[in-house]
Amino acid sequence: MAVAKLEQLAKSVVQGPTMATGAVPNKDWMDVSAIFKPGNYAYQAKQEKVEYLNSQKGLHFPNAREWSPEDDDWKLPENWKEIILKGLKERLEKFRSLKIFMDCCVRCGACADKCHFFLGTGDPKNMPVLRAELLRSVYRNDFTLGGKLLGKMAGAREMTVGVLKEWFMYSYQCTECRRCSVFCPYGIDTAEVTMMLRELLHLVGVGINWILEPASNSNRTGNHMGLQPHTFKDNVDFLADDIENLTGIKINHSFNRKGAEVLFITPSADVFAEPGLYTAMGYLLLFEHIGLDYTWSTYASEGGNFGLFTNNELMKKLNGKMYAEAKRLGVKHIIGGECGHMWRVIHQFMDTMNGPADFMEVPKSPITGTTFHNAASTKMIHISEFTADLIRHGKLNLDKSRNAHVKATFHDSCNTARAMGLLDEPRYILDHVADGWVEMPENTIREQTFCCGSGTGLNTDEIMELRMRSGLPRANAVKHVIDKHAVNMLSCVCAIDRATLTSLMNYWNPGCNVCGVSELVGNALVMEGENRQELTEGLRTLV
Amino acid sequence: MKYAFSFLAVIALILIAGLGSQIPGMQYLFGVVLPYLAIMLFVGGFVYRIMDWAKSPVPFSIPTTCGQGASLDFIKQDKLESPANTTEVAARMFLEIFFFRSLFRNTKSEIHDGPKITYESSKWLWLFALIFHYSFLVVVLRHMRFFLEPVPFVLSALEGVDSMLQIGQPAMYLTDAFLLLGLLFLYGRRLITRHVKYISLNNDYFPLVLIFSIAVTGILMRYLLRTDIDIITIKNLAYGLVTFSPVIGAKIGAIFYIHLFLVCVLLAYFPFSKLMHMGGVFMSPTRNMANNSRSKRHINPWNDPEIKPHSYAGYEDEFREFMVDAGIPVEKELAAAEDKA
Numbered sequence: 073m074a075v076a077k078l079e080q081l082a083k084s085v086v087q088g089p090t091m092a093t094g095a096v097p098n099k100d101w102m103d104v105s106a107i108f109k110p111g112n113y114a115y116q117a118k119q120e121k122v123e124y125l126n127s128q129k130g131l132h133f134p135n136a137r138e139w140s141p142e143d144d145d146w147k148l149p150e151n152w153k154e155i156i157l158k159g160l161k162e163r164l165e166k167f168r169s170l171k172i173f174m175d176c177c178v179r180c181g182a183c184a185d186k187c188h189f190f191l192g193t194g195d196p197k198n199m200p201v202l203r204a205e206l207l208r209s210v211y212r213n214d215f216t217l218g219g220k221l222l223g224k225m226a227g228a229r230e231m232t233v234g235v236l237k238e239w240f241m242y243s244y245q246c247t248e249c250r251r252c253s254v255f256c257p258y259g260i261d262t263a264e265v266t267m268m269l270r271e272l273l274h275l276v277g278v279g280i281n282w283i284l285e286p287a288s289n290s291n292r293t294g295n296h297m298g299l300q301p302h303t304f305k306d307n308v309d310f311l312a313d314d315i316e317n318l319t320g321i322k323i324n325h326s327f328n329r330k331g332a333e334v335l336f337i338t339p340s341a342d343v344f345a346e347p348g349l350y351t352a353m354g355y356l357l358l359f360e361h362i363g364l365d366y367t368w369s370t371y372a373s374e375g376g377n378f379g380l381f382t383n384n385e386l387m388k389k390l391n392g393k394m395y396a397e398a399k400r401l402g403v404k405h406i407i408g409g410e411c412g413h414m415w416r417v418i419h420q421f422m423d424t425m426n427g428p429a430d431f432m433e434v435p436k437s438p439i440t441g442t443t444f445h446n447a448a449s450t451k452m453i454h455i456s457e458f459t460a461d462l463i464r465h466g467k468l469n470l471d472k473s474r475n476a477h478v479k480a481t482f483h484d485s486c487n488t489a490r491a492m493g494l495l496d497e498p499r500y501i502l503d504h505v506a507d508g509w510v511e512m513p514e515n516t517i518r519e520q521t522f523c524c525g526s527g528t529g530l531n532t533d534e535i536m537e538l539r540m541r542s543g544l545p546r547a548n549a550v551k552h553v554i555d556k557h558a559v560n561m562l563s564c565v566c567a568i569d570r571a572t573l574t575s576l577m578n579y580w581n582p583g584c585n586v587c588g589v590s591e592l593v594g595n596a597l598v599m600e601g602e603n604r605q606e607l608t609e610g611l612r613t614l615v
Numbered sequence: 616m617k618y619a620f621s622f623l624a625v626i627a628l629i630l631i632a633g634l635g636s637q638i639p640g641m642q643y644l645f646g647v648v649l650p651y652l653a654i655m656l657f658v659g660g661f662v663y664r665i666m667d668w669a670k671s672p673v674p675f676s677i678p679t680t681c682g683q684g685a686s687l688d689f690i691k692q693d694k695l696e697s698p699a700n701t702t703e704v705a706a707r708m709f710l711e712i713f714f715f716r717s718l719f720r721n722t723k724s725e726i727h728d729g730p731k732i733t734y735e736s737s738k739w740l741w742l743f744a745l746i747f748h749y750s751f752l753v754v755v756l757r758h759m760r761f762f763l764e765p766v767p768f769v770l771s772a773l774e775g776v777d778s779m780l781q782i783g784q785p786a787m788y789l790t791d792a793f794l795l796l797g798l799l800f801l802y803g804r805r806l807i808t809r810h811v812k813y814i815s816l817n818n819d820y821f822p823l824v825l826i827f828s829i830a831v832t833g834i835l836m837r838y839l840l841r842t843d844i845d846i847i848t849i850k851n852l853a854y855g856l857v858t859f860s861p862v863i864g865a866k867i868g869a870i871f872y873i874h875l876f877l878v879c880v881l882l883a884y885f886p887f888s889k890l891m892h893m894g895g896v897f898m899s900p901t902r903n904m905a906n907n908s909r910s911k912r913h914i915n916p917w918n919d920p921e922i923k924p925h926s927y928a929g930y931e932d933e934f935r936e937f938m939v940d941a942g943i944p945v946e947k948e949l950a951a952a953e954d955k956a
Binding site: 082085086091092093094096097101128129130131164165166167168169170171172173175176177178179180181182184185186191196199201202205216217218225226227250253254255256257258259260261264291292293294300301302305306327328329330370371384385388389390391392393396397400418419420421423424425427428442444445446447448449450452457460461464489490491492493494495496497500513515516518519520544545548 | 620664667668669670671672673674675676677679680681682683684685686687689690691693696697711715717718720721722723724726727728729730731732734740744808809810811812813814815816817818819887888889891892895896898899900901902906907908909910911912913914915917918919921922923924925926927930931933934937938940941942943944
């Protein structure tokens with residue numbers, strides 16, 4: 073898909089006649105229909121992926137077929153409307169959040185310009201309030217007294233194929249980042265609305281391939297990338313070899329080893345592609361440095377969970393592997409790598425869905441003796457929590473000058489910031505491994521952080537322009553610190569970010585690289601018995 | 616035209632009450648029957664809505680964390696924005712409900728050439744929302760004097776403070792002015808701010824116009840149209856309503872019935888509208904839950920134990936050969952697995 077040239081897009085976001093730039097549409101939003109054309113939608117899920125998922129116990133993915141969003145006829149089941157309304161009723165009964173969020177919005181508009189998709193596209197339906205109204209209007213029509221009595225006058229509208237298409241378009245122009253919910257006086261969380269819309273769409277066989285294919289892979293091979301056990305092992309071994317070449321340190325790591333104290337799980341992207349590879353090298357070095365008794369798993373080789381972007385059943389099923397594997401291997405607790413949505417699932421859903429994990433112990437660092445009471449029930453801690461505690465106790469031999477080539481800033485990923493509250497642990501680490509790192513402007517960090525623009529499974533090339541638009545607020549904040557402080561490295565604790573921010577920087581801010589915080593830790597570690605080459609680029613140095 | 620429609624609707628309501636209450640015998644309907652009906656709808660509807668919300672479980676712990684969560688002892692937790700226990704949640708909710716904490720965060724973004732996006736603090740909505748809600752609250756509380764005998768000291772004190780500027784005769788209540796001011800702002804921004812105008816529905820304009828009309832009729836009654844507005848007669852009626860012995864005494868002016876009727880409409884409309892945000896704000900799971908889901912297991916009543924992960928055994932069966940070749944430990948060695956098969 074051809075992506076608009078930088079100059080064009082830069083002009084378009086400022087001057088294009090959109091609601092974000094001051095233009096007002098001349099039609100009521102209910103009278104504007106969603107038109108699908110190449111570049112404005114992510115490809116539909118392949119038939120065999122939907123069939124595979126539907127064949128799995130506990131999952132329901134009906135209506136697998138060949139279809140295209142660009143066709144008029146989406147080949148929906150004959151009783152699609154009944155399915156959708158029944159599905160909506162069922163979800164209203166299962167999720168209090170949905171009911172409250174449908175009922176309480178006063179349309180104050182505080183959320184409108186908080187959305188990166190709205191800022192980048194100017195499309196009024198990307199204002200969180202209007203995204204929710206797409207569903208709310210149908211809810212009013214079929215589930216409220218006012219809507220039933222007064223119809224359109226009360227903001228109600230009937231469920232039609234047009235509405236369904238609109239749902240598809242805008243529930244996949246939302247990354248469930250929750251920024252709007254920070255500003256909403258009732259805490260209305262568009263992520264909840266988008267999740268429900270996506271769940272409903274799957275009931276009639278409407279989904280995107282970039283989510284369902286990794287999810288299928290993850291179910292079968294254990295990870296999104298579809299790496300089979302031997303390949304997964306090869307990839308990690310390869311990283312260990314690289315480390316040996318660079319530092320002379322031989323890494324002792326293992327796979328599926330029973331009796332290890334700790335199970336380590338990270339997004340498979342970390343062992344698959346740059347720049348995540350360097351983050352994974354950072355993990356390997358760190359664990360080697362402290363002599364941690366840990367194992368990787370090829371069965372639970374995925375930290376991420378695309379079920380979160382699909383429906384709660386799939387999320388539960390994919391997540392279940394973590395505890396199942398911890399139990400099988402008999403580990404004491406789990407450490408999780410850097411990832412945003414993975415941590416939303418672990419922090420807010422895992423214990424509820426697949427706990428209690430009473431076969432493990434409350435995580436206690438074998439190096440410092442610190443007990444992680446905040447993970448007393450899930451038995452799973454974040455690598456940044458683990459690392460920060462090590463630094464606090466002086467257990468790491470760090471040399472900041474080894475990151476002298478880096479002038480870093482830090483991007484909070486949406487999920488760790490707004491669905492976990494992990495803000496200061498990575499910053500504490502940065503303080504100790506990277507000299508002079510700087511913050512982006514205050515309205516763009518911490519709980520107000522801007523999404524990379526491609527989360528929730530939207531990291532697919534066919535919608536590149538959309539992604540560059542929705543990533544603009546983040547890119548713009550990075551540009552601010554590039555201009556002001558000559559920042560050359562955007563650090564983060566998220567695997568999706570490492571992929572998406574790389575594309576985003578290449579487009580808006582060429583020359584600025586992206587890394588995981590653990591890569592900077594790995595760079596700075598002074599290993600015992602090392603025979604380190606001149607690493608002018610840290611672990612990225614080509615030797 | 617949605618904003619105009621709301622005016623038409625309220626004008627129609629005013630005509631109904633203004634004319635209807637002047638028909639002999641209809642005073643009982645407007646003064647007694649409709650108020651009782653409205654109160655019943657309000658209380659019944661409100662309770663029904665709360666119960667209906669409560670009926671749906673909260674399957675997952677989904678607080679929106681707006682600050683550092685409880686973590687290591689050297690990492691400072693933000694107790695208000697990322698509460699870890701019930702006390703901290705209560706404090707967060709207190710700020711949200713009494714001071715509109717989230718709205719206070721509001722920013723306004725602008726896109727400039729470059730492109731360069733800027734975010735400026737924007738507290739107008741927060742300020743006028745506070746002015747409106749608190750003025751309305753005081754006005755409602757002041758009206759309690761009609762239903763209580765003797766009038767409690769706190770109410771008299773409240774009136775005293777509210778009229779402390781001693782402007783005019785009778786002394787003007789500050790909250791009357793602030794209420795109108797708040798309403799004008801909230802209505803005005805729906806007409807002027809382009810994105811708010813685009814999302815506004817009848818459901819948004821109507822309650823503003825309705826409350827505005829209630830306020831205006833109340834103010835007219837107190838300060839200007841005082842013919843047939845005998846405060847004793849009105850108090851007798853109000854007191855009679857709450858003691859279930861309502862009496863329509865001497866003649867009361869139409870303006871009173873209009874005021875009362877609009878209040879009845881508001882009460883009846885309340886539970887079936889967005890005004891239920893008053894109850895909903897207490898029950899929003901992103902605000903009223905503790906961010907402690909890793910230390911304390913949250914229970915989902917409909918959690919399906921039948922949803923299990925793709926089993927390790929199934930995984931090993933599919934990939935055993937590769938695993939053995941790669942030296943990855945397996946549960947069943949190749950030969951054993953083949954024997955079984």
